[in-house]
Amino acid sequence: MDRRSFLKTSVAAGAALALTKYKPLMANYSDAYDLVAVKGGEADVMFEQAISALGGMKAFVKKGQKVVIKPNIGWDVDPERAGNTNPKLIAKIIEHCYGAGAKEVFVFDHTCDDWKKCYSNSGIEKAASDNKATMVPAATDSYYQKVQIKDGKRLKEAMVHELILSSDVFINVPVLKHHSSSKVTIGMKNLMGVVWDRGYWHRNDLHQCISDFASAYKPTLNIVDAYNVMMKNGPRGTSKADLSLMKSLIVSRDIVAADAASAKLFGLDPATVNHIKYASEMNVGNMDLNKLNIKRIIM
Amino acid sequence: MNLAFLKKIRVFISLLFFVLTALLFLDFTNSLSAALFSAVTYLEFVPSLIKFINLLAFTSAGFLIMLVLTLIGGRIYCSMVCPLGTMQDIISYISRRFKKKKKYKYSRPYNWVRYSILAVTIISFILGTVLLVNFLDPYSNFGRITAQFFKPVVIFLNNIAALISEKTKLYWFYSAEIKNFRITNIILPVIILGLAGGFAVIKGRLYCNTVCPVGSLLGLLSKFSLFKIKIDLAACENCGNCGTVCKSSCIDVKNKEVDFTRCVSCFNCFEICPSLGLKYDFTYKIKPHEISEEAGNDRRKFLLGSAAFMIGYAGLSFGQNQVKVYTQNSVPVLKKYTVSPPGSQSIARFNRICTACNLCVSSCPTQVLQPSFLEYGVWGMFQPRFDNTAGYCNYDCVLCGEVCPTGAILPLKVEDKKLTQVGQAKFIKENCVVETQKTDCGACSEHCPTKAVHMVPYNNLLLPEVNDDICIGCGACEHACPTVPYKAIFVEGNAVHKRAQKPKEEKIEKKIDYKEEFPF
Numbered sequence: 077m078d079r080r081s082f083l084k085t086s087v088a089a090g091a092a093l094a095l096t097k098y099k100p101l102m103a104n105y106s107d108a109y110d111l112v113a114v115k116g117g118e119a120d121v122m123f124e125q126a127i128s129a130l131g132g133m134k135a136f137v138k139k140g141q142k143v144v145i146k147p148n149i150g151w152d153v154d155p156e157r158a159g160n161t162n163p164k165l166i167a168k169i170i171e172h173c174y175g176a177g178a179k180e181v182f183v184f185d186h187t188c189d190d191w192k193k194c195y196s197n198s199g200i201e202k203a204a205s206d207n208k209a210t211m212v213p214a215a216t217d218s219y220y221q222k223v224q225i226k227d228g229k230r231l232k233e234a235m236v237h238e239l240i241l242s243s244d245v246f247i248n249v250p251v252l253k254h255h256s257s258s259k260v261t262i263g264m265k266n267l268m269g270v271v272w273d274r275g276y277w278h279r280n281d282l283h284q285c286i287s288d289f290a291s292a293y294k295p296t297l298n299i300v301d302a303y304n305v306m307m308k309n310g311p312r313g314t315s316k317a318d319l320s321l322m323k324s325l326i327v328s329r330d331i332v333a334a335d336a337a338s339a340k341l342f343g344l345d346p347a348t349v350n351h352i353k354y355a356s357e358m359n360v361g362n363m364d365l366n367k368l369n370i371k372r373i374i375m
Numbered sequence: 376m377n378l379a380f381l382k383k384i385r386v387f388i389s390l391l392f393f394v395l396t397a398l399l400f401l402d403f404t405n406s407l408s409a410a411l412f413s414a415v416t417y418l419e420f421v422p423s424l425i426k427f428i429n430l431l432a433f434t435s436a437g438f439l440i441m442l443v444l445t446l447i448g449g450r451i452y453c454s455m456v457c458p459l460g461t462m463q464d465i466i467s468y469i470s471r472r473f474k475k476k477k478k479y480k481y482s483r484p485y486n487w488v489r490y491s492i493l494a495v496t497i498i499s500f501i502l503g504t505v506l507l508v509n510f511l512d513p514y515s516n517f518g519r520i521t522a523q524f525f526k527p528v529v530i531f532l533n534n535i536a537a538l539i540s541e542k543t544k545l546y547w548f549y550s551a552e553i554k555n556f557r558i559t560n561i562i563l564p565v566i567i568l569g570l571a572g573g574f575a576v577i578k579g580r581l582y583c584n585t586v587c588p589v590g591s592l593l594g595l596l597s598k599f600s601l602f603k604i605k606i607d608l609a610a611c612e613n614c615g616n617c618g619t620v621c622k623s624s625c626i627d628v629k630n631k632e633v634d635f636t637r638c639v640s641c642f643n644c645f646e647i648c649p650s651l652g653l654k655y656d657f658t659y660k661i662k663p664h665e666i667s668e669e670a671g672n673d674r675r676k677f678l679l680g681s682a683a684f685m686i687g688y689a690g691l692s693f694g695q696n697q698v699k700v701y702t703q704n705s706v707p708v709l710k711k712y713t714v715s716p717p718g719s720q721s722i723a724r725f726n727r728i729c730t731a732c733n734l735c736v737s738s739c740p741t742q743v744l745q746p747s748f749l750e751y752g753v754w755g756m757f758q759p760r761f762d763n764t765a766g767y768c769n770y771d772c773v774l775c776g777e778v779c780p781t782g783a784i785l786p787l788k789v790e791d792k793k794l795t796q797v798g799q800a801k802f803i804k805e806n807c808v809v810e811t812q813k814t815d816c817g818a819c820s821e822h823c824p825t826k827a828v829h830m831v832p833y834n835n836l837l838l839p840e841v842n843d844d845i846c847i848g849c850g851a852c853e854h855a856c857p858t859v860p861y862k863a864i865f866v867e868g869n870a871v872h873k874r875a876q877k878p879k880e881e882k883i884e885k886k887i888d889y890k891e892e893f894p895f
Contacts, residue, residue, distance in 0.1 A: 116889035190740045190769050213549035256830045257817030275857035281814040307883050309826045317880040323889055340894045365895040372893050
């Protein structure tokens with residue numbers, strides 16, 4: 077990298093970092109609840125309940141803003157296998173973003189399987205195009221820019237998708253699943269889909285790297301799809317037999333809280349999932365659910 | 376009869392085949408349907424012949440159509456179907472716009488060279504190796520040239536468009552990349568493009584009449600064509616124009632003879648002739664004694680050759696050498712066999728049939744299929760194999776079998792493909808992150824579509840373990856394994872593909888009460 081492009085990316089990264097960090101402060105959201113948990117409905121209906129409890133999407137998306145939605149689209153499997161985020165949920169979120177006045181809505185994931193197959197077979201490409209959101213490619217390094225992770229312990233820098241750096245609002249929509257690498261995959265693990273070199277994370281203490289990245293790039297909003305939950309053989313799953321129909325949804329601005337509550341749903345003590353524990357220790361968010369103001373909705 | 380219109384037909388059909396065939400190799404977006412692949416490659420002589428012999432299937436009788444057409448009117452394949460031929464025509468056409476000397480003239484054939492190459496190719500084929508056929512098949516050469524030289528250009532142009540569409544945030548184009556390019560991939564393309572292209576600039580279709588065994592074979596056959604292009608001695612006005620446009624340099628204007636074995640039926644002569652001095656002449660009205668002694672010999676040789684060709688193809692095969700990919704110093708990783716594509720059944724069978732045209736390589740969505748160099752040994756040079764550093768075989772994908780024109784990769788149903796074990800994952804604990812770094816990783820198991828690679832407790836961490844019975848050798852684990860410089864898990868090829876067991880499905884027993892309170 078020559079000096080000029082280095083300076084350019086550093087400045088861009090710094091500016092983006094600053095923006096991302098203070099975004100939660102600038103947003104004029106309702107402080108009533110730290111976390112909303114919904115149970116017993118369809119994914120899109122549960123989302124509508126949750127978002128209205130938080131003051132509607134207007135609390136997060138301002139008129140004319142650019143929104144990036146990051147679902148989990150890691151695998152070439154159909155929606156019934158619940159290996160990817162529920163497309164119905166994504167469709168509803170896009171609808172609400174435009175309803176709140178968003179100028180543009182983008183959707184992408186750095187997939188594991190072939191990205192074109194993932195985008196189409198997950199049903200998310202259709203959900204996006206039906207609702208006038210743009211599906212964005214993320215399969216070559218040209219879409220990524222180098223940034224520094226200031227508070228990272230093991231992860232000091234990363235290549236981050238340009239849309240994460242350039243968007244006003246970042247909505248993280250993971251699907252709750254068993255995971256062979258990280259025990260369970262929820263919000264913070266889902267952020268591995270916005271970076272380029274994941275091998276580095278795997279080589280250098282995966283759990284610590286997950287927490288490190290979350291310390292620098294906190295989404296504006298985390299919406300955990302726990303409608304149909306893969307209880308084993310994750311994250312790809314081998315058949316529908318791996319699934320348990322939980323019909324639940326967790327929404328929070330605090331990515332660590334969202335992960336902690338979702339881990340509980342899954343049947344794990346959040347403290348036993350290292351990246352949740354580390355992130356809580358690093359004050360990325362709060363995993364102590366007793367200290368949070370939680371709105372529970374059973375439909 | 377004025378046959379000038381034939382040239383226009385020839386130009387149209389040849390460009391159609393050329394463009395369609397090139398598109399198959401250039402489509403990096405995978406948007407062309409598999410049906411188009413089969414339709415376009417159906418008439419390709421060598422792939423169709425090989426498929427026919429190996430599968431005894433009349434569904435792959437495209438080469439028979441070309442043989443019949445040759446027996447009717449000469450080397451129609453060379454003029455209209457062969458993409459390498461049309462590529463040379465295009466090169467000639469362009470180069471002649473800049474050259475001073477634009478005219479062709481008659482030259483003597485290099486019979487010794489062309490028939491030797493043909494004989495050696497056929498004999499090696501009979502002895503059981505497809506290697507020379509692989510090197511010399513014009514369609515496969517065109518495939519390799521297009522995939523290795525022109526596809527990168529297309530991708531480069533696309534990526535410029537992608538960059539613009541990225542800056543404008545429209546994302547109409549997306550950037551693509553070529554994974555794991557190796558210099559050995561272009562050995563043949565450089566030689567053949569140099570040779571065919573160079574000859575095309577200097578002497579038109581000299582390559583087709585000197586090097587190409589398909590050209591020589593069809594040339595021999597065209598001695599028996601029902602209709603041959605001849606100079607009509609009565610109508611010819613001695614202008615000599617036909618000789619100056621003959622790409623094959625086969626019209627001897629002085630002696631008013633046409634060497635039809637070298638004629639590629641381009642019909643340029645019909646178009647330029649001012650006096651209908653050239654005609655498609657019905658051969659068999661000629662009295663038998665006019666067939667020369669030499670031609671008789673050639674015919675005998677040809678028949679002998681083709682008989683041996685057919686017999687040899689039925690079964691003989693060289694023993695396949697085991698392939699040692701590399702040996703490491705620290706932790707020895709021995710790959711005894713590389714992995715052949717699913718549907719190829721066995722490495723030996725695959726090596727015997729594949730002409731390395733690169734069509735599967737070009738269409739493979741994950742780019743796991745890459746041209747080999749010596750991974751299969753000398754006899755399988757340049758044939759595609761799994762390169763798991765480039766990608767891994769997508770669990771639900773069967774595209775390579777659908778596009779393969781030779782039947783080297785047989786089409787598989789998705790359900791069968793998912794149980795086709797092309798190799799087995801082997802775990803090297805000493806190289807694994809869990810062992811060397813004492814931290815969790817699990818990237819291999821994460822990507823495994825059957826969970827043959829699963830995690831077991833190990834010193835408070837999780838360590839991979841492989842269940843051989845359900846592993847299909849897709850290479851997802853090897854691809855995802857992040858260890859450097861050596862992988863901690865790799866796929867050992869199966870010399871003969873096996874059938875894997877179905878992964879067990881166990882239902883989750885837990886009943887969920889949706890009215891129950893949250894666990895927090």
